[in-house]
Amino acid sequence: MTNDQNQKESFSELKRRRFLQGLSFIGVGTGAALAEHILFNSNSKTEAANIPQETIITQQAATGEIPLRPLGKTGVQVSAIGLGGASLGQVKTKEEAMRVAHEAIDNGITFMDNAWEYNQHKSEEWMGEALQGRRDKVFLMTKVCTHGRDRKVAMQQLEESLRRLKTDYLDLWQIHEVVYYNDPEMIFRENGAIEALTQAKKEGKVRFVGFTGHKNPAIHLKMLSYNYPFDTVQMPLNCFDATFESFEQQVLPVLNQRGIAAIGMKSMSGNGEAIKKGIITPQEALRYAMSLPVATTVSGIDSLAILRQNLAIAKGFQPMNAQEMQALRSRVAEYAADGRFELFKSSKKYDADEGRLQHGFPPQREVPS
Structure with a gap:
């Protein structure tokens, strides 16, 4: 030779x-x-x-490091598990929240989730402080919470988010909580929020854009029917979802076919109730969600103990094979059938107040007059 x-x-x-x-x-x-x-x-x-x-x-064999995965067609890689912004703002103290964020980053979590409205803006404020000196180590996402309001409101929220997050750009900006059946029409109307996504990307204030929601696959599919060039779509993906109004069965194949990055959330069914009742273990829940063809799974982490539990699962990650995944689906199918562990689909309990107010529903918390 x-x-x-x-x-x-x-x-x-x-x-x-x-x-x-x-x-x-x-x-x-x-x-x-x-x-x-x-x-x-x-x-x-x-x-x-x-x-x-x-x-x-x-x-993939466990390597002792959190796997990196491609974010759709963007050419960017993100950690296979992400840090949820809603739960970060629910950590007992700001000091512990800083430790959670720093330990997550130091252990290879690059994907940072957030939203303009989380915890009355506290989540963005705390994450902004935590990222000082670490901004270049993360892929930073937050969400715009227009809930049907126009482009101008969306751009105002973007500037507020950038200020709270102490950054001059976002890696990903997503329309938050598309959960009402008229949301797609409101978003895509003339001067709607979708125009803000286009403007922000053109101005270099955001790199990529997407949308999120947790209510019904039909609403996601309606959003996708407009053929807007979304980079990402976020949705609930867990072993209960697989057999109840399923995003995994109805939306995930469409995203993969189009090369749009899927972002999973609510891997432990939103509030961990199924784990508390002994139906599934944290390991089963997170491994199932991470074994799906998704870019990342956003995980709700409100303490160092939960962070370390999830880090251990992610660092030792061994994907479930098809037989294991089906066995888990079958095992929980009875519990999944009535949506009891996915109340974000079957009730309004988890719909945020910003959206409730914009759609004429009373808020869950008291709103100052």
């Missing part, structure tokens, strides 16, 4: 290793065949990024 051949083979092997490391997946079967075909028959990074995540089987 000539030196040129040796160098060519060495380069090909290096290229292959870097490709697999970049995806943070080790493909087998059909997924691996597709990945290697693109890798060795094209020089296009775009084509590689366009491999549907659902075709890449995540047979």
Whole structure:
């Protein structure tokens, strides 16, 4: 074998290793065949990024580090588990919240979730303080909470979020809590909030845009029917969802087909009630959600103890295989059938006050007159 051949083979092997490391997946079967075909028959990074995540089987060995995954077609990688902003604002003290955020970042969590309205803005304020000196280590997302209001309100909220988060740009800005059946029409109307997403991205104040919601897959599909170039979509994904008004069954395949990054949330059914009742364990809940073809799973963490529990699961992450996932779905199907562990779908209990007020429903907390 000539030196040129040796160098060519060495380069090909290096290229292959870097490709697999970049995806943070080790493909087998059909997924691996597709990945290697693109890798060795094209020089296009775009084509590689366009491999549907659902075709890449995540047979990843635990490495002691939190896996990184591609954020759809953006070319960016994020940690497979994210830090939830709502729960960060519910930590007992600001000092402990700082420790939670810092320990999360120091242990490889890069995806930071938040929203303009969380805990009456405290979540953004605390996260902004926690990220001082660490902004370049994270992928920062927050959400705009217009709830049907117009582009101007959305842009005002963006400036407020940037100020509280102590940054001049967001990595991701998402429309929050699209949970009412007329929300898509309100968002996409002339001068609606969708125009703010386009404007903010054009002005360089946000890198990527998306939307979130927890109520019904039909509302997500209506949002997607407008064919707006969303980079991400956030939704509840857990073992109960799989058999009850299921985002996993109805929305996730559409996102993967389009190359839109799926962001999972409510992996422990929103309030952990199923865990408290012994129906599932934290390990089962988080492993199931992380085993789906998603970019990241946002986790509610309101203490150092919960952070360390979830870090242990994520660092030792072993994806469930198809049989394990189906066995868990079947085991909880009876409990899933009436939505008792997904009240964010089957009731208004978890709908935020900003949205309730804009849609004519009374708030859950007392609002100053």
